[in-house]
Amino acid sequence: MAEPAQLELVAVTKRYGTTVAVDAIDLKIPAGTYCCLLGPSGCGKSSTLRMIAGHEIASEGDIVLGPHNVTELPPAKRGTAMMFQSYALFPHLTVLDNVAFALKMRGVDKAVRHEKALKLLELVAMTPYAGRLPAQLSGGQQQRVALARALITEPQILLLDEPLSALDPFLRVRMRAELKRLQRELGITFIHVTHGQEEAMALADLVVLMNGGKIEQQGSPREVFNKPRTEFVARFMGGHNVIRTLDGLVAVRTDHLSVSKDTAAGRPARVVDVEYQGAWIHANLMAEDGTDLVALVPEATFDRDPFQVGDVVSVHWDAAAAHPLA
């Protein structure tokens, strides 16, 4: 594989007519990073990915890979590769020929390209299926072939646009672990677009949360989850209450909110819903000012001071658990 390289986006903008899909974003992705571009539908994730791939030309700004400005280069000359969904496999070609396809296009002779394709099939644990057609594979197996096919050109960066969205939940979690393992083994950068915060947190070294064509926050999953910069981040990442206090807005993790029947202990609230979730009790509450709150209470804590729907309780959090929002 080629030397991994840092990717840098400098004031990259994408306009479609009058729509600004990506708005002057700056982003540095160190070599060998698993980066997730995260955000709601329409926030500009795919446009960003396609500009990195070269399938879309940036309206403004620069895309720099290692020492090279690749902004104007065609996709095949950039050192990036896009993993397309498994349904983009050629149905009439065997698994081996599908994987070797990009090398055939580059005029590499058959023995060499087959040898290389076999190595990649080994990497994704698909060696026994080399002679099959895509239709003779399960969804997860097709996904692995699509992955091997994208990796055959030895990209420095692999680009994946919602690669797990077509899979059922069980397979999605399994393929997710395989993507992570593969990225570690190859040591190259993966840039993975997803709208699922759980997926991003499970995979990413670097989470880049986008909103309305801009980067709302970037950092490790822990930073982004524990130190949301804005209300948008706190709500999108989930697991937080957004609470108005005398000094402004704060985020308090749902598992840092304690609930007590001793009404002198904090803010009064009414219990709206109580759900048993095994290790946790998930409680929906409504504060006096109408704010919806969620408390995740460990089962043993709940057992010591149980409450039920309709109870007036008090909610409390330590000052250190209140994270100020911009």
Ligand code: ADP
């Ligand atoms: P995401 O992948 O986060 O859902 P996209 O990058 O696909 O977001 O889209 C960002 C914005 O750009 C949206 O408003 C979308 O409608 C618009 N858009 C995307 N592709 C095109 C296109 N080819 N032509 C016009 N508008 C587009």
Ligand code: MG
């Ligand atoms: Mg998209």
